[in-house]
Amino acid sequence: MSNIAATLKQQKEEFVSGLTGGSVSEINAVTSVATVAIVLWSILQSRQSFFQSYGGLAFVVDYSLNVAAILLSVTLYSNSPLLLCLLLAAPAAVVYVLPPNRTSSRRKPRVPPRADSKTAKQLDPLPLKPFLTTYRASMLVITCIAILAVDFRIFPRRFAKVETWGTSLMDMGVGAFVFTAGLVAARPVLKERAAGRSVPVMRRIVGSLRHSLPLLVLGVIRLLSVKGLDYAEHVTEYGVHWNFFFTLGLLPPFVAAAQAALAYVPSYAALALVTVGMYEMALETTGLKAYILTAPRVDLISQNREGIFGFLGYLAIFLAGQDLGMFVIPRKLNPRSNAAPGAERNTLLLTMGVWASIWCGLYALSTSYSYGFGLVVSRRLVNLPYVLWVAAFNSASVLGFCIVDTIFFPAFYNASDPKTEREAYLTATSRVLRAYNRNGLALFLLANLGTGLVNMTFNTLEATRFTSMAILVAYSFVLTVVAVALDTYEISIKL
Template sequence: MVANSTSYKQLKEDFVSNLSGGSVSEITYVVSVAPVAVLLWSVLQARQLFFRKNAATETSSPFALLVDFLLNVCAALLAITLWSSTPLLFSGLIIAPALFIYALPQRTTKKRVKLPPSSKANNANDRAGGPLGVLSLKPFLTQYRGSMMVLTCLAILAVDFRLFPRRFAKVETWGTSLMDLGVGSFVFSAGVVAARPVLKERAESRTTPLHQRLVYSMRHSLPLLVLGVIRLLSVKGLDYAEHVTEYGVHWNFFFTLGLLPPFVAVSQSILRVIPSYATLSLLLAVLYQVVLESTSLKSYILLAPRVDLISMNREGLCSFVGYLAIFLAGQDAGMYVLPRRINPNSTSTPGTQRNTLLLTIAVWSGIWWALYYFSTNPVRGAGLDVSRRLANLPYVLWIVAFNNAQILAFCLIDSLFFPSFYNAQDARTEKEAYEIATSRVLRGFNRNGLAVFLVANLLTGLVNMTVPTLDVGPVATMGILVGYAAVVSGFAVALDAWNISIKL
């Protein structure tokens, strides 16, 4: 058992403090290992039916599940640890077998992949092969959100070991890092799926009154706020090492997540005068940046003494504005990514609709990257520095630009290897095509993301309370991280296999 000495606690706090991060390009190379791994998974599935279900048991083989885990979890783990200095080489080593397998003769089967009984019983339309709805479960979104969740869960424990590069840990004030990207991506990803109820309302030509939206949003907020309180009490009660300048003395990420729904509910009323979520997001981020630059707010956040409840938690309270802007930008992406047809009034073919979607994502990705460039370039732009601690304008633009580009990468892979998904004529056929086109592991992480994240946090705390992480060598570190990854992945896959969705 690790001794709860003041010296060791201080050592751990120093280990994650005063860091300056790394370059945006390196972070992009490292995170790009995720879509590259999905590329290899897709080649194996599309060309060789490697992850197909057994006709008798209606489940994938244990070996196929192991390969799925190695590709979509362990590859990400290696990218942020042992191969962190050479991410492009690592990606190349993954692409090489993909090219070889793609060159092999394609394997075909006449057997139809069956749905699990739980899925068949889940929806009457599925059983009857009913009509397609307005929205659909897009394979590339599942892969994108699942990969993001995998990296997030891996990083929150890996950061406590010396094998995890310090440039990937959260920066103190100015700069970019892998974990800073993870925090913002978590919020953006939540915003993407939050567009679903809005799209359903529009499809049904109805409008929910503001007070009903607020009540509904509070139902989502309450569990998250409770989790925030539990985390606060456990951290203080166990004298757990904490980084105060991250969110403040009492604030934590669960409080930020918990406060988002009611503010988003109010923002829907603002959309009556503002044309889109993207415009509202950008307007909010720009106004916040103006306030930071033209008032004493920035110096207050960074330098003020912690004398009362507000000043003690000023980072969490003020950065919430930036996270709200990221969430709204995610919702804007969801408005064109989630619908079955990006142009519902068009009679174009599914292939044309898919190409239009790809072009739309590419254009928006280019717009957000251009805005990020002009906000940070000291010669041709504003010359602002990225700050996750402030969640300022450059940070918002970086997160939104990167996630749009990441969605585009997964969408390209999906369109290349599983175009038949977009040609489905009924709900049951589409569900079968969806399951064929998505990793079982990533599907589990995506389906119960917040519950899996909570379990990962609990396991992270358990490891830190029982293992002197700063004194562990590389071999033991990898053993612990792989074991941890296996437990978290097993939990995610088990929930999906048992058809359990935990809504928090």
């Protein structure tokens, strides 16, 4: 037992010394590239209506800003992401100071500052909001790029998933994927509440199994293909047989069962904290942490202990995302409010800012050695600080995209009828990002298949910088073309 404790202590000391994973500041610097690219896209659209007539040039620029820029930030510019931000910010400043395209601006729909009560009733109480589309799609693009780029030497090892302790870009990616899934899952719950329906827990669980089955099947397919093709894998990531699709597939029924607990806790956020808090207590006060990290793999449970026990942390992340969705998706925070659209938007921004601050504060409390609990982030354990880190980062990201949205496309929030609102939504969102958002899970599956195909075809570890970039650009471009093609033909693949 003393040897186990010594091993855990040494691993923590390595993390504190900076020997494992990348720093939070590096992750923020890389993801800031996506934000600056969105700002440049927004300026081109709002000032010059560059993407209003969507042709070949518009698609190339759209892809370059929202996909290729992210690819560059984790490869060629991985050591100087701030330089890439400056290279994107410079043309943004130039375009912003240029006179706006008056011809295009005259074609834009004019909307009154407020909608009258009769018309407002026709608006969807749960509209598609541009900043949510942008946020969700950007996280998906980063994830799809990273799962292949990690196999090349041009992708820094510090961005790959850490072994046990620490933070990295890909550690955030997997958490962000679950968080966004939770955010989207708030929509059907809001629809039920708006309709005044109360679905029994067992019926809700049975219904959720319909969404789980395809994901569980994909998990089995991935398991068989990985074992059959002898594909490289890290057992300490999820276990011997477990994979991310099993985690995604088991979330719906467990979340459905958790609905019953809302009679005793005030919100999904509270339920998330209770769930991960109890799990963290078990890690710290029992032998569970040592079991997960050091136990021999002798049976089915011990072989897949990371996936089985870490699922509790992912469940908490999903619930935290669902809590955010409960107030960012609706048109109004208070359905009975008669406040002007501008006031509603400001209230939403303030509420999002408060919650982002709460998650950041809790994360700081959990990790501080001076005035907190002194815990260390571990994606392998999916422990309390990891859950809080993911919730804080993603809440702040959603807030950032909402601020950009508010500055450049206020017309969406002042729309007076569904048609005008739809036009404003299309104007305020990238065609590429809309396409990724529309078929997110299907594209994630396609990205996994593409990753496997590339690894079976090329020796990625021996690829030169030129070859690596050529493959990654081709991969991301093909994935984007498929996404836009599906969107063009109005095809939605539900898994």
